[in-house]
Every structure is written in structure tokens, then in C-alpha cells.
Amino acid sequence: MNASENRRSFIKKASALVGAFSIHSIFNELHATTWQTLDDSYSDWSPVDLASNEDYWSVIQQGYSASSSPIIILNNGGVSPSPIVVQQAVERYNQMTNQGPSYYMWQILDQGRERVREGLAKLGGCSPEEVAINRNATEALVTVIYGLDLKKGDEVIGSTQDYPNMMQAWQQRALREGIVYKQLTFDFPMENDDEIVEKYRKAITPKTKILHLTHVVNWNGQIMPVKKISRMAHQHGIEVIIDGAHSFGLLDFNIPDLEGDYFGTSLHKYLSAPIGSGMLWIRKEKISKVWPLVCAGDPQSDNIRKFENLGTRSFPIEQGIGEALNFHNAIGTKRKEERVRYLKDYWAKKAIEIPGVQIHTSFHPSYSCALAGVSVDGLTPAELSSKLMSQYKIHTTSISLGNIQCVRVSPHVYTKISDLDRLVAALGKIAG
Numbered sequence: 001m002n003a004s005e006n007r008r009s010f011i012k013k014a015s016a017l018v019g020a021f022s023i024h025s026i027f028n029e030l031h032a033t034t035w036q037t038l039d040d041s042y043s044d045w046s047p048v049d050l051a052s053n054e055d056y057w058s059v060i061q062q063g064y065s066a067s068s069s070p071i072i073i074l075n076n077g078g079v080s081p082s083p084i085v086v087q088q089a090v091e092r093y094n095q096m097t098n099q100g101p102s103y104y105m106w107q108i109l110d111q112g113r114e115r116v117r118e119g120l121a122k123l124g125g126c127s128p129e130e131v132a133i134n135r136n137a138t139e140a141l142v143t144v145i146y147g148l149d150l151k152k153g154d155e156v157i158g159s160t161q162d163y164p165n166m167m168q169a170w171q172q173r174a175l176r177e178g179i180v181y182k183q184l185t186f187d188f189p190m191e192n193d194d195e196i197v198e199k200y201r202k203a204i205t206p207k208t209k210i211l212h213l214t215h216v217v218n219w220n221g222q223i224m225p226v227k228k229i230s231r232m233a234h235q236h237g238i239e240v241i242i243d244g245a246h247s248f249g250l251l252d253f254n255i256p257d258l259e260g261d262y263f264g265t266s267l268h269k270y271l272s273a274p275i276g277s278g279m280l281w282i283r284k285e286k287i288s289k290v291w292p293l294v295c296a297g298d299p300q301s302d303n304i305r306k307f308e309n310l311g312t313r314s315f316p317i318e319q320g321i322g323e324a325l326n327f328h329n330a331i332g333t334k335r336k337e338e339r340v341r342y343l344k345d346y347w348a349k350k351a352i353e354i355p356g357v358q359i360h361t362s363f364h365p366s367y368s369c370a371l372a373g374v375s376v377d378g379l380t381p382a383e384l385s386s387k388l389m390s391q392y393k394i395h396t397t398s399i400s401l402g403n404i405q406c407v408r409v410s411p412h413v414y415t416k417i418s419d420l421d422r423l424v425a426a427l428g429k430i431a432g
Contacts, residue, residue: 020322021115026085026092027326031063035330047334051342054417060331064272064414072394072419077218077246077371077410080272082324089323090274093316109315113308116318119325120267120279123333125254130287132280132307133318137245138165139293140264140280143307144241145169147290150209152178157203158212160185160402161219163243166212180207187403188217189362193225200229210239213260216246219404221344221361221371223251230259239286245269248279250370252334255281262286270336270370270412273324274317280307336413340370343411347420348372354424356431360406373399373406376431381407384430392426 020027038059042050050056061067066081073081082090097104113133121128134140146169150156156170160183167183174181184199200211211233213226230240242260247253249271255263263281267273282290288302296309328336345363351374352359360373376384381398385407388394396407411420 020089020319020326021119025323025326026088027323027330030085031327031330034059039330047332047338050335051338057339057413061414061416063327067414067416070393072392072415072422074409074411074415074419074423075395075397076412076415077221077269077408078397079266079268079275080270080412081414082268082272082274082320083327085327086272086274086320086323090316090320093319097316105312105315109319112319112322116322116325119322123325123328124248124279124281126256126281127284129304130281130284132282132304133321134278134280134308134310135276135313136268136278137163137243137264137266138278140278141166141241141243141262142169143280143293144262144264144282144290145173145212146293148210148239149289149291150177150179153180153207154210155180155182155205155208156210156212157182157184157200157208159183159214161188161217161404162212162214163218163245166243170212185402186222188220188222189360189367190222191362191364191367193228196225197228197232201232204233204236204238208236208238210241212241212243214243215258216244216251216369216371218246218371218408219399219401220373220406220408221246221368221410223247223367223369226258226260234259246371249273249328249333250337250340252337256283262290267321267324270340271321271324271328272412274314274320276314277317277321280304331413337369339413340411341365341368343415343417343420344368344370344372344409346417347409347411347423348374350424351427354428354431357427358406360404370412371408371410373404373408374427375406376427379430381405387430388423388426391430392422394423394426 042056063083065084066073117128117131121131170181173179213229215226216223226242233240240260241262244263244265248265261283265279267277268275287304288300291299292306294309296306348359351357356377358375362368381400385396385398388396396409399406399408
């Protein structure tokens with residue numbers, strides 16, 4: 001075979017490999033047959049019953065290289081490691097790209113974005129024409145925060161317990177344009193929807209235009225009743241932005257059912273997509289009114305793709321999202337949700353029995369899932385987190401935000417029960 005034929009053969013194979021949704025997907029190569037047999041074996045099990053079945057989850061754990069890490073990673077709420085298939089996809093597409101970036105990026109990999117969009121939309125229970133692919137929840141939500149027309153004196157209601165980047169974006173608009181940014185503070189954990197909704201209702205005035213909500217509060221894992229708040233806000237003619245960074249790919253819901261107008265998320269948390277991947281959802285009839293951060297042609301277009309004009313970016317990361325979707329869908333959202341909630345309850349219910357240890361997160365399934373806050377009497381969050389890492393090689397993150405003072409612990413499906421037993425034992429020794 002001559003050089004020209006070799007080149008054509010390579011291009012043909014490269015084209016066939018593009019997209020995690022082809023028969024050549026890495027997930028199909030590594031897991032499809034085994035996982036189908038596994039799924040058949042447990043098809044009659046409910047997600048709640050399956051949550052504690054270690055035989056099932058041990059197979060899932062093998063799909064993550066992080067499951068054998070010398071460090072116990074319990075900060076998946078920050079960023080989760082990707083499964084092996086996702087790592088391999090990014091590597092494969094990166095190698096392909098570097099055969100000739102201007103060709104393989106724009107002519108080959110760029111053609112796979114629509115399939116990824118469709119996969120994300122299917123998981124989110126929405127139209128692909130409402131989904132833009134970007135780099136993280138910050139980019140998604142700041143696109144909306146900066147892109148909405150607001151004038152001096154217009155009010156936005158958020159919380160002091162929202163994510164800092166979003167709070168800072170609103171504060172910048174207030175400083176630069178004179179909008180009024182009001183923030184509520186909650187005494188979490190809370191297990192009363194009506195109390196939460198009423199607090200937002202009481203803050204509304206005739207000048208209120210936007211409610212900014214966090215679906216799962218990243219500081220301590222509180223799940224907020226965003227659907228009820230959104231419905232109340234719409235009764236007052238107010239739009240709703242939802243930060244879903246810690247809910248998408250974990251909790252079992254359809255984005256439109258939250259009844260918000262705008263939704264942003266990171267895909268590198270519980271979906272386990274490549275690091276640096278995110279998604280923006282905008283209700284179709286709202287797209288034209290949001291100005292893009294980086295202009296692309298008609299900024300008032302109703303085409304969701306106007307928010308993807310980032311210039312040169314990582315196409316391998318985008319394609320890796322597809323393999324993350326394959327991995328996630330083979331498990332199932334509800335199974336994942338119940339397993340991760342089980343893991344949180346497993347360690348937290350043991351830890352709360354240790355004298356001097358406090359848990360700062362609800363155990364009610366409607367108000368918590370993956371994340372939980374823990375503290376030890378006499379230690380600051382930073383001191384406790386430091387001890388867990390230096391003495392026991394357990395990686396967490398310390399939280400010190402107003403009335404939330406704790407160490408955040410967030411397991412994932414690759415987390416082993418033995419890892420959580422080590423956490424509880426470590427807390428016992430530190431508290432003792």
C-alpha cells in the first residue's frame with residue numbers, strides 16, 4: 001500500500017472512530033458485554049436495594065483507575081476523576097488531533113458535537129436545541145448572568161450560600177450597572193420546603209427580575225426545592241436561573257421539570273466527564289434574549305450554538321463527554337443516585353455516633369445525596385481536613401463560609417466501603 005492509500009485508510013478509520021456513540025466506542029470495546037451481563041443479573045433489583053450490593057458496584061469500581069489510588073479521594077464534589085474509558089477517549093482524540101490539528105479538529109472531531117449534544121439532551125430530558133456545550137458551570141451560568149438585559153435598579157435575589165463565582169458575577173453587575181443584588185442566608189440543614197420558598201417570596205419586590213438558585217448547595221449538600229421556588233417566582237413574573245453543578249449526572253430529574261428558565265452545570269463532577277467540560281441549558285423561547293459572552297454572528301439569534309463560539313478549544317475533551325455518557329447510562333441515573341446516597345449515609349450515620357463529631361447535612365433523601373459536612377469539636381475545618389490528609393491520606397475539602405463550618409465529604413460510585421470505614425476510623429481517632 002502506497003503512502004496515499006495509507007493516508008486515505010487512516011482518514012477513513014479516524015472518521016469511523018469519531019463519536020462515542022458509534023460501534024467503535026471505547027465503552028463498547030471495554031465494558032459493553034460484561035456490563036450487559038451484569039445488568040441482566042440485577043434487572044429485577046430496585047435502585048434502593050441495589051445500592052448496597054457490593055458485588056454489583058465492585059464491577060463499576062473497576063472502571064475507574066481512581067479506585068486504586070493511594071489517596072482516598074472524597075472531594076468528588078470539587079471535581080471527579082474520569083473512568084478509564086473517558087481517559088482513553090481523550091487520549092485517543094488528542095493523538096488524532098495532533099496528526100494535523102487544523103484538519104482533524106475542524107473536519108473530523110467537530111462533526112461529533114451534535115451527537116454529544118443529543119446525548120446530553122436525552123439525559124437532561126430536554127431538546128438538543130436547548131443545550132450548549134462549554135467548559136464548566138461557571139461559564140454556563142455567567143453567560144446568562146452577563147447576557148440578560150437588566151437596568152439600574154432591577155433586583156436579583158440570590159443566596160450567600162451560592163457558588164462564589166456566581167455571586168461575584170452578580171456583584172460585578174451591581175458595581176458596574178447599578179442593579180440591586182440581594183442575598184438570603186439559610187441555616188442549613190433544612191427539611192421544610194415551605195419555609196425555604198417563603199423566604200424567597202418575602203424578599204421579592206416589584207423590582208425583582210431574577211431569582212438565582214442553587215439546586216444542590218456545594219458547601220454542605222443541601223438539596224433545595226428549586227421546582228417549588230421556580231413556580232412561585234413565575235407567579236410573580238420573575239425568571240429563574242438554576243445552578244445545577246452538583247445535581248446533573250447524579251440526581252434523577254429532567255431539567256425542564258425544575259421549571260427554571262436557565263440551567264448551567266459542570267460535567268466533570270458526578271457525570272465523570274473530562275475535566276473542563278460543562279453544559280448550558282436555556283428554555284428555547286428564552287435563547288434569543290440572552291447575549292453571548294463571545295459574539296458569533298447574530299447575537300440575538302435563537303440558535304443555542306451561538307454560545308459555543310469559543311474559538312479554538314479542546315475537541316478531545318468534548319468527544320470524551322460521549323464516553324462519559326455511555327458509562328453513566330450503562331449504570332442508570334437512579335441507580336447512581338441511590339448508591340451515592342447510600343455511601344453518604346453509610347459513613348455519616350457511623351460518624352455521628354462518635355463523641356465530639358457533628359454532621360451538618362440532612363439524612364432525609366429529599367434534602368441530601370452525595371455531599372455531607374462533618375466537624376470535630378475543638379478543630380477548625382482546615383485543621384480537620386489537614387489531619388485527614390496528612391495522617392490518613394484521605395482527601396476532603398474544608399468549608400468555612402459564614403454559618404457553615406465543616407469538612408465536606410463527597411464519595412462517588414468508585415468509592416469503596418473500605419475507604420469509608422477508614423474515614424470513620426480516622427474521625428474516631430482524631431475526635432478521641
